[in-house]
Amino acid sequence: MKKELPNDRRKFILSMARGVGLSAMGALIWSAYVDEVKAAPLILRPPGALDEPDFLKTCIKCGLCVEACPYDTLILAQPGDNNPIGTPFFVPRDVPCYMCDDIPCVPVCPTGALVQDSVTSEIEGELTWDITKMDMGLAVVDAESCIAFWGIQCDACYRACPLMDVAISLQYDKNERTGKHAFLKPVVHADACTGCGLCERACVTKKAAIYVLPNEVALGEVGDHYIKGWDKADEARLKDAKGETTVTDRSNRSAVDSLNDAEDLY
Amino acid sequence: MRKIRYLLMRRFTQIGILILYFGANAYGWTILQGNLSASLLFETVPLADPFALLQMLFAGAVLATDVIVGALIMALFYAVIGGRAFCSWVCPINMVTDLANWLRRKLGISDVQKRVYMSRNVRYWVMVMALLLSAAMGLAAFELISPIAMAHRGIAFGMGFGVGALVIIFLFDLFVHENAWCGYVCPLGGFYSILGKFSLFRVKHDAEACTLCMKCKEVCPEKEVLFMIGKNSGSVLMGACTNCARCIEVCDDDALDFSIRSQLEKTIEQTKEKA
Ligand code: SF4
Ligand code: SF4
Ligand code: SF4
Ligand code: SF4
Numbered sequence: 008m009k010k011e012l013p014n015d016r017r018k019f020i021l022s023m024a025r026g027v028g029l030s031a032m033g034a035l036i037w038s039a040y041v042d043e044v045k046a047a048p049l050i051l052r053p054p055g056a057l058d059e060p061d062f063l064k065t066c067i068k069c070g071l072c073v074e075a076c077p078y079d080t081l082i083l084a085q086p087g088d089n090n091p092i093g094t095p096f097f098v099p100r101d102v103p104c105y106m107c108d109d110i111p112c113v114p115v116c117p118t119g120a121l122v123q124d125s126v127t128s129e130i131e132g133e134l135t136w137d138i139t140k141m142d143m144g145l146a147v148v149d150a151e152s153c154i155a156f157w158g159i160q161c162d163a164c165y166r167a168c169p170l171m172d173v174a175i176s177l178q179y180d181k182n183e184r185t186g187k188h189a190f191l192k193p194v195v196h197a198d199a200c201t202g203c204g205l206c207e208r209a210c211v212t213k214k215a216a217i218y219v220l221p222n223e224v225a226l227g228e229v230g231d232h233y234i235k236g237w238d239k240a241d242e243a244r245l246k247d248a249k250g251e252t253t254v255t256d257r258s259n260r261s262a263v264d265s266l267n268d269a270e271d272l273y
Numbered sequence: 274m275r276k277i278r279y280l281l282m283r284r285f286t287q288i289g290i291l292i293l294y295f296g297a298n299a300y301g302w303t304i305l306q307g308n309l310s311a312s313l314l315f316e317t318v319p320l321a322d323p324f325a326l327l328q329m330l331f332a333g334a335v336l337a338t339d340v341i342v343g344a345l346i347m348a349l350f351y352a353v354i355g356g357r358a359f360c361s362w363v364c365p366i367n368m369v370t371d372l373a374n375w376l377r378r379k380l381g382i383s384d385v386q387k388r389v390y391m392s393r394n395v396r397y398w399v400m401v402m403a404l405l406l407s408a409a410m411g412l413a414a415f416e417l418i419s420p421i422a423m424a425h426r427g428i429a430f431g432m433g434f435g436v437g438a439l440v441i442i443f444l445f446d447l448f449v450h451e452n453a454w455c456g457y458v459c460p461l462g463g464f465y466s467i468l469g470k471f472s473l474f475r476v477k478h479d480a481e482a483c484t485l486c487m488k489c490k491e492v493c494p495e496k497e498v499l500f501m502i503g504k505n506s507g508s509v510l511m512g513a514c515t516n517c518a519r520c521i522e523v524c525d526d527d528a529l530d531f532s533i534r535s536q537l538e539k540t541i542e543q544t545k546e547k548a
Contacts, residue, residue: 026398067311069311
């Protein structure tokens with residue numbers, strides 16, 4: 008009996024090690040895959056969706072929003088789409104979001120991945136659907152392939168926009184080439200554009216010259232360092248701002264001296 | 274018919290539920306909308322997969338009440354009728370693995386194949402790993418790779434349903450290891466095993482009637498749960514039993530049947546005696 012003991016223990020340790028090794032391997036492959044699919048930045052979510060990381064946490068992939076959409080705009084990501092499997096999204100060039108007045112896709116969401124509050128407004132004390140608050144993305148114009156920038160009158164996107172003159176407007180510029188015509192250039196206003204993609208759908212070029220991108224992709228970010236001095240509200244940010252003074256050896260001399268003193272350079 | 278009465282009922286519920294989901298999306302039926310992850314019954318009652326919900330909570334999601342109520346309803350339902358009843362009465366993968374198992378028996382593969390050792394507990398580890406990964410990655414980890422979800426979602430929404438995953442499971446179950454996916458790996462099965470540990474509906478064995486033919490053990494996908502066959506009478510109490518009733522159908526001696534958990538029966542009898 009005694010002889011078998013170390014053998015048993017060895018077996019036990021070996022099988023433990025095997026278990027740990029296999030689980031580690033599984034966990035690595037699994038997490039690598041999860042990492043891969045969740046890094047799909049070019050995906051447009053239904054109206055009222057949470058920010059992408061929270062949306063991915065919260066959506067249970069039931070497809071109730073997909074069923075509620077009367078235009079078959081929304082689809083669930085399939086295996087092989089390279090999008091997080093099972094989550095709803097839309098491809099505006101195929102079917103844009105028609106910005107339904109009653110936004111039927113949002114209230115059916117059981118998990119809160121689509122947030123009613125983000126697309127409703129209080130009008131005369133009553134909570135009402137407000138399509139202007141939708142924010143699925145931002146339309147971006149490629150001035151190279153938009154024929155309006157060539158001087159051809161088009162305005163298809165402008166007319167397609169449900170928020171015409173608010174989300175998208177036409178800018179009249181003189182066409183210096185002909186000297187007598189005007190450019191009617193589409194300009195999208197980021198604060199109003201909902202990213203519905205009706206413009207992208209309507210665009211007449213072979214591949215749309217105006218297309219919707221997720222906000223995180225389409226928009227830059229200024230940061231805190233710049234303030235619009237002409238904007239009272241923005242200027243107010245300066246009110247309690249505290250300057251930070253860095254003191255080095257150089258601070259002992261005046262700035263002018265410091266600039267004129269070329270000694271260090273040679 | 275008698276020999277397959279439960280099988281027919283199981284296929285009826287399995288396929289019926291999928292048809293309802295499909296019809297909801299394709300024709301706008303409002304009986305059962307959504308899919309097995311979360312659904313809406315008669316446009317009022319929310320239902321949700323409690324394991325998916327658990328992963329989402331581990332991922333740190335702040336959830337709306339609908340889905341929480343839905344998951345509680347489902348959890349309660351399966352806790353009472355037997356957690357893994359989901360496996361044999363609802364889950365679409367079950368049809369694939371049953372087919373593989375059936376073929377295995379017909380081709381006699383199990384007889385010639387040496388048993389590879391695999392622990393039934395792997396599924397609990399996969400389940401724990403699913404929860405830990407959900408927490409670490411910030412999203413429901415198993416839901417992203419679940420062949421079950423791919424299948425029911427794909428069928429309900431008429432799109433690609435991860436045929437690849439289904440074929441892998443089928444071939445693996447057929448040629449590599451008997452009942453490998455459902456019997457050893459699937460974390461959802463593991464979750465429901467735990468959830469149904471104390472469920473009321475159970476298969477009950479009558480050792481007196483048993484002739485030790487062992488057909489039940491041959492057909493059972495979770496043979497361990499039938500350890501008492503021929504030894505002593507009593508209910509099948511292990512959570513891994515899927516309440517599929519294959520053993521009941523196959524038994525020619527009426528030694529197996531459904532019953533309410535024996536403890537409960539006893540207390541009922543006792544209270545009756547007292548009265
Ligand atoms: S607002 Fe209307 S068209 Fe747009 S996704 Fe929702 S249901 Fe579909
Ligand atoms: S209804 Fe909500 S939880 Fe369901 S798929 Fe749509 S966004 Fe996800
Ligand atoms: S996406 Fe296009 S059509 Fe839609 S609101 Fe923006 S500019 Fe208008
Ligand atoms: S073990 Fe998993 S795949 Fe198999 S029937 Fe149960 S839930 Fe479905």
